[in-house]
Amino acid sequence: MNSGLKRRDFLKLAGITSAGAFALNHVPGVGPSSTFAQPLAQQPKKYTFYHMLWSVTDPNVQWHVKGAEGYMKINPEVEIKSVGPENYDPAEHVKFLDTIMKAEPDGMAFHISSVDAMLPSLKQAREKGIPIVSVTSHPPSEEDEAKLKGNYLTWVGADERLIGYRLGERVQESITPVHVAYLMAHLGHAGHEMRAKGFFESMPDGVKTDRVAIGDEPSTAKDAVRSFLTANPDVNALFGQTSVNKLVWDVVQEMGRDIALVTSDESPDSLEAVLNDKYLATFSQEFPIQAQFAYHTLYLYKKTGMAPVAPIVTGPMVIDKSNAQFVKDLVVSFMGEDEYYKLSPW
Numbered sequence: 001m002n003s004g005l006k007r008r009d010f011l012k013l014a015g016i017t018s019a020g021a022f023a024l025n026h027v028p029g030v031g032p033s034s035t036f037a038q039p040l041a042q043q044p045k046k047y048t049f050y051h052m053l054w055s056v057t058d059p060n061v062q063w064h065v066k067g068a069e070g071y072m073k074i075n076p077e078v079e080i081k082s083v084g085p086e087n088y089d090p091a092e093h094v095k096f097l098d099t100i101m102k103a104e105p106d107g108m109a110f111h112i113s114s115v116d117a118m119l120p121s122l123k124q125a126r127e128k129g130i131p132i133v134s135v136t137s138h139p140p141s142e143e144d145e146a147k148l149k150g151n152y153l154t155w156v157g158a159d160e161r162l163i164g165y166r167l168g169e170r171v172q173e174s175i176t177p178v179h180v181a182y183l184m185a186h187l188g189h190a191g192h193e194m195r196a197k198g199f200f201e202s203m204p205d206g207v208k209t210d211r212v213a214i215g216d217e218p219s220t221a222k223d224a225v226r227s228f229l230t231a232n233p234d235v236n237a238l239f240g241q242t243s244v245n246k247l248v249w250d251v252v253q254e255m256g257r258d259i260a261l262v263t264s265d266e267s268p269d270s271l272e273a274v275l276n277d278k279y280l281a282t283f284s285q286e287f288p289i290q291a292q293f294a295y296h297t298l299y300l301y302k303k304t305g306m307a308p309v310a311p312i313v314t315g316p317m318v319i320d321k322s323n324a325q326f327v328k329d330l331v332v333s334f335m336g337e338d339e340y341y342k343l344s345p346w
Helices: 007-016 061-074 090-102 115-128 142-148 160-174 190-201 218-231 242-254 268-275 287-304 324-335 337-342
Strands: 047-052 078-083 107-110 132-137 154-158 179-184 208-213 237-239 260-262 282-284 312-315 317-319
Touching: 047 090, 047 287, 061 078, 061 287, 061 324, 078 287, 090 107, 090 115, 107 287, 115 132, 115 142, 132 287, 154 160, 154 287, 160 179, 160 190, 160 237, 160 260, 160 282, 160 312, 160 317, 179 190, 190 208, 190 237, 208 218, 218 242, 242 260, 242 268, 268 282, 268 317, 268 324, 287 312, 324 337
Parallel strands: 047 078, 047 107, 107 132, 132 154, 154 312, 179 208, 179 237, 237 260
Antiparallel strands: 282 317
16 A cells, blocks of 8 residues: 555545545546546435445556546436555455445445455445445356355456456467466466466367466566576467566567467557567456446445346457457547557557
8 A cells, every 4th residue: 555645544535535536646647637536516426336446556447437437427326436555455455445334335346356355344344234346357266156145246347267268269379389377476366366277278188287476576577487488498378467568578589489478458568569469469358348337236236226146247358469459549548648658668
């Protein structure tokens, strides 16, 4: 959590500020001078929902911030407050979740990043009568789903196992896989574990598979990728994520290896990697439509007591050279060219 923002500041924000103030002051390209931070027309609100973002420094959360703004314009009965830790951390998610509950919201939307870490808070929310929608992606296994049963309404977002499977299929359209690996910061992250599982399940019999923990720090991650590839000269496909796109590409080039690379999300970093033939493909969780489904599910539940009985699956949409320009145009229209190119290291 940003050292300049103490928990008492967040408590104050949760109680008295306009929607999204905390997140908007910490999302790249969005701040007090932006249109997002301007107050909406004064009008009575009937329901207050909180959207706990997974990391306000991740550019992808801007889709949800804008989604909240758009939803409030079409549904004046709802106020949405967007908050979250500076960086992804399940422990921080629990702290934010517990603080949000003190504000007694009418509903909450957030990514269930760790079932075991968040389950006590989810149960507490249920006891308080606060409905929850899991949004962005929903990775839990059948075992985790059994733990979650009754503690949230439904989930809206991408199916993490299907993400891995579809990207694995796309890899096989271009190469014959021999040894493939999934790169993640830390082993055990529910979403990445499910994504890796789907990626490996898509592979033909006999293909070797590895999950590789590379850490958070760039130089450490670079060394980890280099060491893994040195020890495994037969690796010919890697699945990573936006935050390590450039360093993985640099290591592969440095070592002179011919490896098919796939990555995550419709971030400028990933889109430019695909458009410039550095990466084979990425995917979209279809962020532009996720949050609105979550908010409307909460709204309808408060109005009627009813909720979907099955997940609302919004992804993945595979993005490769055939459609990357279309997606880029959409992203640029949302964040502007200056901000788009600031977020690309290419």
